[in-house]
Amino acid sequence: MRTDLSALFALALTVVLAGCAPSDHVEGGRIVHRQKSMYRDIIVTENEEYRCMSFARRNGMQTCISLRTPTRLAVPYTRGVFAGLLANPGARRVLVIGLGGGVIPSAMRRIDPDLRIDVVELDPAVVDVARQRFGYREDPRLHTRIGDGRVFVRRQLRAGARYDLIVIDAYERVYVPEHLMTREFITEVKALLAPGGVVASNTFARGPLAPYEAATYQSVFGETRVVDMMLGNRIILAGRDGLPAPDVMRARGRALQPRLAEVGIFAGELDAWPQPPATGVRPLTDQYSPANLLFGHE
Incomplete structure (x- = not known):
């Protein structure tokens, strides 16, 4: 386990790399764009340092970029999912469920231009805002699909597709699409992984929901x-065929550090620590998925 000193050291490095991490409300910011969709009210707020996307219906930050260094990942969890590349450095095909401002697939393309990336996003308005305000650009190896993430996963399974890395970034700070946090869905995600494939899922580090998330993935x-x-936030990391030893992943991070640095990642902050078995809670299922009710007990 990490000592308090090492945790503080990692925190200090994160702050140095990212500057002052943006808060849920961009302090002193002004609204520069507002767009309604059939799902939500999308707001883009900006101050001298950051531009951030939020969904007013839920009042939570979705994406931020630094206006001074827009290619660097400003929000910590967006860096954390890159631990998936250390777990499977040979990844060639990637699926990202949930676009936000598009900073994760954009950073992946910058690190490795040969990656083939599919992104699935439910809300076409989010894609529009990502393109207009966050510099998101598709190319022959980066494709965006509009639709529900679970439906997309099922269709890809039927088509015989397989992915080396699946990033799940569909959860908001105070809202979870419940059908994307059940044992049945996670089972479908595992089936979509190629041999050696890895899933990196952005989830919640604190609160009553956290042990249920752990129990479901485990x-x-x-x-x-x-x-x-x-x-x-925390990133849950899991592999179809298990995960490499932590020291192997750390060595890979050191080797990849020059390329990670291009998008503002320090390899040390990608350390993945064993998660104790979740006890005393039930895995979430399609029949038992009170994920959003659990927020009311924080």
Whole structure:
């Protein structure tokens, strides 16, 4: 386990790399764009340092970029999912469920231009805002699909597709699409992984929902690890065929550090720590998925 000193050191490095991490409300910011969709009210707020997307219906930050260094990942959890590339450095095909401002697939393309990336996003208005305000650009190896993430996963399974890395970034700070947080869905995600494939899922580090998330992933994958990030997020990391030893992943991070640095990632903050078995809670299922009710008990 990490000592308090090492945790503080990692935190200090995160702050140095990212500057002052943006808060849920961009302090002193002004609204520069507002767009309604059939799902939500999308607001883009900006101050001298950051531009951020939020969904007013839920009042939570979705994406931020630094106006001074827009290619660097400003929000900690967006860096954390890159632990998936250390777990499977040979990844060639990637699926990202949930676009936000598009900073994760954009950073992946910058690190490795040969990656083939599919992104699935429910809300076409989010895609529009990502393109207009956050510099998101598709190319022959980066494709955006509009639709429900679970439906897309099922269609890809039927088509015989397989992915080396699946990033799940569909959860908001105070809202979870419940059908994307059940054992049945996670089982479908595991089936969509190629041999050696890895899933990196942005989830919640604190609160009553956290052990249920852990129990759900562990009921499908067995071993899971966690990358603890600032602002209350954690990345759950799991592999179709298990995960490499932590020292192997750390060595890969050191080797990849020059390329990670291009998008503002320090390899040390991608350390994935064993997650203790979740006890005393049930895995969430299609029949039992009170994910959003659990927020009311924080």
